[in-house]
Amino acid sequence: xxxxTQTPSHQVTQMGQEVILRCVPISNHLYFYWYRQILGQxxxxxxxxxxxxxxxxxxxxxxxxxxERPDGSNFTLKIRSTxxxxxxxxxxxxxxxxxxxxxxxxxxxxxxxxxx
Amino acid sequence: xxxxxxxxxxxxxxxxxxxxxxNHSTISGNEYVYWYRQIHSQxxxxxxxxxxxxxxxEMASLIITEDRKSSTLILPHATLRDTAVYYCIVxxxxxxxxxxxxxxxxxxxxx
Numbered sequence: 001x002x003x004x005t006q007t008p009s010h011q012v013t014q015m016g017q018e019v020i021l022r023c024v025p026i027s028n029h030l031y032f033y034w035y036r037q038i039l040g041q042x043x044x045x046x047x048x049x050x051x052x053x054x055x056x057x058x059x060x061x062x063x064x065x066x067x068e069r070p071d072g073s074n075f076t077l078k079i080r081s082t083x084x085x086x087x088x089x090x091x092x093x094x095x096x097x098x099x100x101x102x103x104x105x106x107x108x109x110x111x112x113x114x115x116x
Numbered sequence: 117x118x119x120x121x122x123x124x125x126x127x128x129x130x131x132x133x134x135x136x137x138x139n140h141s142t143i144s145g146n147e148y149v150y151w152y153r154q155i156h157s158q159x160x161x162x163x164x165x166x167x168x169x170x171x172x173x174e175m176a177s178l179i180i181t182e183d184r185k186s187s188t189l190i191l192p193h194a195t196l197r198d199t200a201v202y203y204c205i206v207x208x209x210x211x212x213x214x215x216x217x218x219x220x221x222x223x224x225x226x227x
Contacts, residue, residue: 105215
C-alpha cells in the first residue's frame with residue numbers, strides 16, 4: 001500500500017540552527033501538507049502546497065518557515081532559525097485532490113524535532 | 117468549517133462494536149464528515165468520510181443522521197490495536213480545505 005514517508009524520524013538541533021524535514025508523498029498525489037503537534041496538544045495545520053506554490057498557510061507558518069518541492073518526489077519543510085517552541089512532531093501529508101472525493105489526506109509517521 | 121463535539125473518552129471490550137459519536141449541528145450542505153485516528157503520537161490515519169449517505173469500508177462504517185447534524189463511527193469488532201484517539205472533522209468539499217483537528221475521543225479497548 002502506498003504511504004507517505006518522512007525522514008529523519010527524530011532530529012535534535014540547537015536553537016538558532018536551520019533544519020530541513022523531508023517527506024516523500026504518495027506518487028500520484030498533487031496536494032501536499034505539513035502539520036505539527038506539540039507534545040500533548042492538538043494536531044495543527046501549517047501549510048498546504050499545490051502546483052509548486054503555497055495554497056494556504058496558518059498563522060504559525062511565519063517567515064521562519066518555508067516549503068519546497070525540489071524534485072518530482074520530495075517535499076521539504078525548512079525552519080531557518082529554530083526556537084525552543086518549534087519542538088514538536090511534524091507530519092507531512094498528501095492527497096490526490098483538495099476537495100470532494102479522493103480528497104482524503106494520508107499522513108506520514110512524523111519527524112520528532114527537538115530544539116535544545 | 118463547522119465545529120464538532122466528541123466525548124473525551126470511551127471504553128470498549130475487545131471483540132465488541134465500538135460506536136463513537138460526533139455532533140456537528142452547524143454543518144453546511146457542502147461539508148463532508150471525516151474520521152481520522154491517531155495511535156500514540158503516530159501520524160493521523162484516515163478512516164472514512166461521507167457527505168450524507170452512510171459509508172462502509174474495510175476499517176469502519178460511518179452513519180450520518182438524516183439531518184446531518186450528527187454521525188457515528190462504528191468499528192464492528194474492536195481489537196486492542198484500535199486503541200487510539202479518534203477525530204471527527206468537518207471539511208468543506210470544494211476548494212482548498214485543510215483538516216482542523218480537535219481533541220477527539222480517546223478510545224480504550226480492553227481485553
